[in-house]
Amino acid sequence: MIKVDSVSKHFGKTKAVDSISFEVQEQENLILLGTSGCGKTTTLKMINRLIEPTSGNIFINGKNIADEQPETLRRSIGYVLQNNGLFPHYTVAENIAIVPNLLKWDKKKTENRTAELMEKLHLTADYLHVYPNELSGGQQQRIGLARALVSDPPVLLMDEPFGALDNVTRANIQKEFKALDELTRKTIIMVTHDVQEAFELGNRICLMDKGTIIQSGTPADLLFKPANKFVKDFLEDQRLQLEFKAIKLIDLWPLLPDHQKDKAHALPANTDIWSALELLRFHNAETIDIRNEQNEIKTIGFEQLMSAFNQYKNKQA
Amino acid sequence: MNERQQTLLEFMQQQSDKLAVQTLQHIGLTFISLFIAVLIGLPLGIFIARKKKLSGSVLGVAGILQTIPSIALLGFMIPILGIGAKPAIVALLLYALLPIIRNTYTGITGVDASVKEAAVAMGMSKWQILFKVELPLAMPVILAGIRTATVINVGVATLASYIAAGGLGEFIFGGISLNNTNMILAGAIPAALLAIIFDFLLSLIQKLNFKKVRRVAYALPVLLFLLSSLYFIPSAYGGKLTAGFTPEFMGRQDGNLGLESKYGLKIHTIVISDAVMYKAAYEKQLDVISGYSTDGRLKAYGLVVLDDDKGIFPPYYAAPIVREDALRKFPELEKTLNLLSGKINDSVMTDLNYRTDYLHQSPERVAKDFLVVHKLWKTSREGNGGIVRIGSKIFGEQYILANIYSMLIKGYTNYNVSTKTGLGGTKICFDALTNDQIDFYPEYTGTGLLAILQASPKIITEVTKNKDSTYNYVQQEFKKRYQIKWLKPIGFNNAYALMMREQQAKSLNIKTISSLKRYLNSK
Ligand SMILES: Nc1ncnc2c1ncn2[C@@H]1O[C@H](COP(=O)(O)OP(=O)(O)OP(=O)(O)O)[C@@H](O)[C@H]1O
Ligand SMILES: [Mg+2]
Numbered sequence: 001m002i003k004v005d006s007v008s009k010h011f012g013k014t015k016a017v018d019s020i021s022f023e024v025q026e027q028e029n030l031i032l033l034g035t036s037g038c039g040k041t042t043t044l045k046m047i048n049r050l051i052e053p054t055s056g057n058i059f060i061n062g063k064n065i066a067d068e069q070p071e072t073l074r075r076s077i078g079y080v081l082q083n084n085g086l087f088p089h090y091t092v093a094e095n096i097a098i099v100p101n102l103l104k105w106d107k108k109k110t111e112n113r114t115a116e117l118m119e120k121l122h123l124t125a126d127y128l129h130v131y132p133n134e135l136s137g138g139q140q141q142r143i144g145l146a147r148a149l150v151s152d153p154p155v156l157l158m159d160e161p162f163g164a165l166d167n168v169t170r171a172n173i174q175k176e177f178k179a180l181d182e183l184t185r186k187t188i189i190m191v192t193h194d195v196q197e198a199f200e201l202g203n204r205i206c207l208m209d210k211g212t213i214i215q216s217g218t219p220a221d222l223l224f225k226p227a228n229k230f231v232k233d234f235l236e237d238q239r240l241q242l243e244f245k246a247i248k249l250i251d252l253w254p255l256l257p258d259h260q261k262d263k264a265h266a267l268p269a270n271t272d273i274w275s276a277l278e279l280l281r282f283h284n285a286e287t288i289d290i291r292n293e294q295n296e297i298k299t300i301g302f303e304q305l306m307s308a309f310n311q312y313k314n315k316q317a
Numbered sequence: 318m319n320e321r322q323q324t325l326l327e328f329m330q331q332q333s334d335k336l337a338v339q340t341l342q343h344i345g346l347t348f349i350s351l352f353i354a355v356l357i358g359l360p361l362g363i364f365i366a367r368k369k370k371l372s373g374s375v376l377g378v379a380g381i382l383q384t385i386p387s388i389a390l391l392g393f394m395i396p397i398l399g400i401g402a403k404p405a406i407v408a409l410l411l412y413a414l415l416p417i418i419r420n421t422y423t424g425i426t427g428v429d430a431s432v433k434e435a436a437v438a439m440g441m442s443k444w445q446i447l448f449k450v451e452l453p454l455a456m457p458v459i460l461a462g463i464r465t466a467t468v469i470n471v472g473v474a475t476l477a478s479y480i481a482a483g484g485l486g487e488f489i490f491g492g493i494s495l496n497n498t499n500m501i502l503a504g505a506i507p508a509a510l511l512a513i514i515f516d517f518l519l520s521l522i523q524k525l526n527f528k529k530v531r532r533v534a535y536a537l538p539v540l541l542f543l544l545s546s547l548y549f550i551p552s553a554y555g556g557k558l559t560a561g562f563t564p565e566f567m568g569r570q571d572g573n574l575g576l577e578s579k580y581g582l583k584i585h586t587i588v589i590s591d592a593v594m595y596k597a598a599y600e601k602q603l604d605v606i607s608g609y610s611t612d613g614r615l616k617a618y619g620l621v622v623l624d625d626d627k628g629i630f631p632p633y634y635a636a637p638i639v640r641e642d643a644l645r646k647f648p649e650l651e652k653t654l655n656l657l658s659g660k661i662n663d664s665v666m667t668d669l670n671y672r673t674d675y676l677h678q679s680p681e682r683v684a685k686d687f688l689v690v691h692k693l694w695k696t697s698r699e700g701n702g703g704i705v706r707i708g709s710k711i712f713g714e715q716y717i718l719a720n721i722y723s724m725l726i727k728g729y730t731n732y733n734v735s736t737k738t739g740l741g742g743t744k745i746c747f748d749a750l751t752n753d754q755i756d757f758y759p760e761y762t763g764t765g766l767l768a769i770l771q772a773s774p775k776i777i778t779e780v781t782k783n784k785d786s787t788y789n790y791v792q793q794e795f796k797k798r799y800q801i802k803w804l805k806p807i808g809f810n811n812a813y814a815l816m817m818r819e820q821q822a823k824s825l826n827i828k829t830i831s832s833l834k835r836y837l838n839s840k
Binding site: 083 | 429440441442
């Protein structure tokens with residue numbers, strides 16, 4: 001759906017982005033990951049033409065964005081800024097209504113849509129008429145998200161949307177974010193320098209360094225088939241946790257013992273190991289039931305899960 | 318009624334018509350210029366916020382404009398725009414420009430970059446960003462600039478009366494030259510109150526929250542426009558001829574008040590400073606002016622004096638006035654100063670003034686030429702028998718007299734001389750004399766009688782019948798009250814006079830003030 005084709009951006013002598021190419025499929029969630037200054041923001045901003053590339057082309061749905069009216073293009077792309085960029089002189093309701101007003105929606109439609117989003121983002125209607133400076137950082141970030149989503153744009157660009165939040169708030173919002181049905185239908189490009197966040201939220205990850213893409217692939221690809229030492233080192237610190245997050249139960253399916261039983265409640269097999277472990281640990285369960293797409297069900301315990309995981313890793317190596 | 322016992326309140330009540338007119342004019346002038354300054358400054362500020370490279374030079378120029386002394390700026394305006402409201406408004410708006418441009422620039426460049434970026438990213442156009450994001454967010458800063466400009470304008474607008482634009486300066490400067498404290502305060506207090514009130518109101522607006530600021534931003538132009546229009550209310554009436562009178566003349570019994578009461582003269586009048594009055598008459602912006610009968614510009618600009626057929630202008634014979642202790646300290650002084658007595662009549666004085674005012678010869682040169690021609694010149698003895706301090710008021714004739722006296726003292730005595738010329742008005746000069754800052758200065762009998770002694774109307778009518786009785790009266794009173802001695806009169810009578818362009822006076826057949834009145838009353 002989005003195609004970035006050998007795009008470069010030079011600021012004087014700085015090659016902020018140096019001939020990068022990647023594609024994002026419809027409804028995919030692509031993460032641009034990398035250390036500070038590697039060109040993530042620059043890349044993102046070229047997609048809604050906040051920055052014009054020095055060379056190269058970007059296509060959305062096969063159309064070159066350079067041929068489009070920038071304002072029109074931008075109204076069809078949701079954008080969430082790192083430090084939210086809410087208008088301090090607008091109330092929450094007015095902030096959310098900016099794009100609908102540009103698109104000349106009628107008032108009723110905007111109000112309904114706003115109410116719907118507020119509910120989905122767990123904000124009460126009391127907040128509609130307060131100004132951003134009266135909100136907490138987490139609330140502001142939610143409003144920023146609501147503002148980007150209000151016109152239901154097919155594409156969403158997010159620049160470190162959770163960067164400014166403390167760990168607890170961030171974890172909560174990330175969970176909400178994953179659960180939000182609005183987002184599953186969208187094509188999302190999200191910038192982060194947080195590896196955990198990238199693995200948690202991304203279908204695919206582009207790992208960047210010094211303006212170029214070092215490797216792009218699924219989280220498992222990066223973990224088990226690192227393109228070079230840079231990729232390996234980048235993930236080394238939190239490796240075990242990342243592996244638990246990257247590997248799904250379905251990946252281990254053949255390695256898990258057969259225990260056919262008919263159970264009503266069973267965990268879907270595309271759950272990652274980390275979540276399965278959390279269930280076993282925190283609910284003090286001896287075993288859990290899991291179900292694949294063919295409705296086959298297995299019952300597994302901690303030992304069996306760990307041994308399957310080790311076998312899987314050995315096979316990857 | 319004795320002027321001294323009149324309270325400020327009584328004065329303001331008595332003059333309430335004028336006070337109202339001047340206040341309206343003052344507010345009007347302030348806000349017309351402010352309105353135009355906003356119209357120019359706001360877009361300019363926005364422009365340089367976009368093109369930052371230009372900001373240095375634009376702010377620099379506006380800054381330089383601000384440092385030009387206000388009187389000088391008004392002076393520059395006259396050759397270009399004449400007199401009246403136009404040059405005053407232009408001068409005021411130039412002063413108001415800097416704070417408005419600077420604050421607009423600071424306000425707009427100070428808008429949070431991420432907010433602006435969000436606006437662009439959501440697909441707002443440039444104009445939408447300007448009007449919905451940048452201007453509203455910069456508004457408190459811009460309002461602060463407008464507030465500063467308003468206060469500056471209220472202050473500078475007092476000077477507008479110098480060039481016939483009206484305002485509370487008429488009272489202030491009239492009061493200074495008439496030595497009338499009530500009059501000064503009647504102008505100064507309302508002017509100060511205006512500044513305080515507008516400052517306070519604008520500070521309230523500045524503190525409003527965003528919602529209300531938006532409303533104010535729409536209301537502001539309307540409000541400015543309404544306040545501006547106040548200026549035109551008083552000046553809505555016109556007339557056949559236009560008179561330009563100095564603030565001093567306006568407030569004097571032997572000036573406009575006498576013209577009204579004794580002659581019943583009603584003429585469309587604007588108040589103007591002496592400095593530009595004659596030229597304005599020459600350039601046909603004014604038809605009748607209140608001048609001095611020995612003024613050199615009379616000759617330069619082809620003006621004639623109208624005969625004061627009812628005798629309302631008292632004699633203004635000039636003579637040096639000296640503190641008595643100075644006469645004791647410098648025994649030779651009286652004799653020397655009296656050398657000039659009877660030597661300068663009206664036409665000689667007019668000619669001397671013409672040379673300095675119009676031919677731009679220096680007062681020293683004019684003084685020396687005069688002494689040489691009249692065989693009074695002696696080279697300086699370079700004496701060191703003490704320093705005689707000579708004062709003079711701030712106009713040409715007084716400079717010439719001060720120079721003549723200086724040369725006489727140096728040539729005929731062993732004293733040395735220091736001159737303190739350009740002492741503002743009568744009050745300043747006379748205070749300098751009584752406070753022992755100068756030893757003598759040339760004064761006029763009429764001024765002594767009216768401005769310094771502030772004689773009662775009864776005495777005035779009595780003693781102004783002829784020049785000698787006036788002289789005798791002031792001589793006695795000064796001696797009694799201030800221990801100051803009037804020496805012998807120099808000879809000329811520099812009285813107030815109404816004058817017109819010679820050509821116009823001839824074609825309308827106006828020779829006396831009474832005939833002027835008849836012409837004005839005829840349909
Ligand atoms: N407007 C600009 N002018 C000059 N250089 C710029 C500009 N914007 C970015 N750069 C440079 O380009 C490089 C990439 O910047 P970019 O903002 O894309 O980094 P980033 O990956 O988003 O970093 P971070 O994680 O810190 O936000 C940096 O070296 C930066 O200094
Ligand atoms: Mg960045």
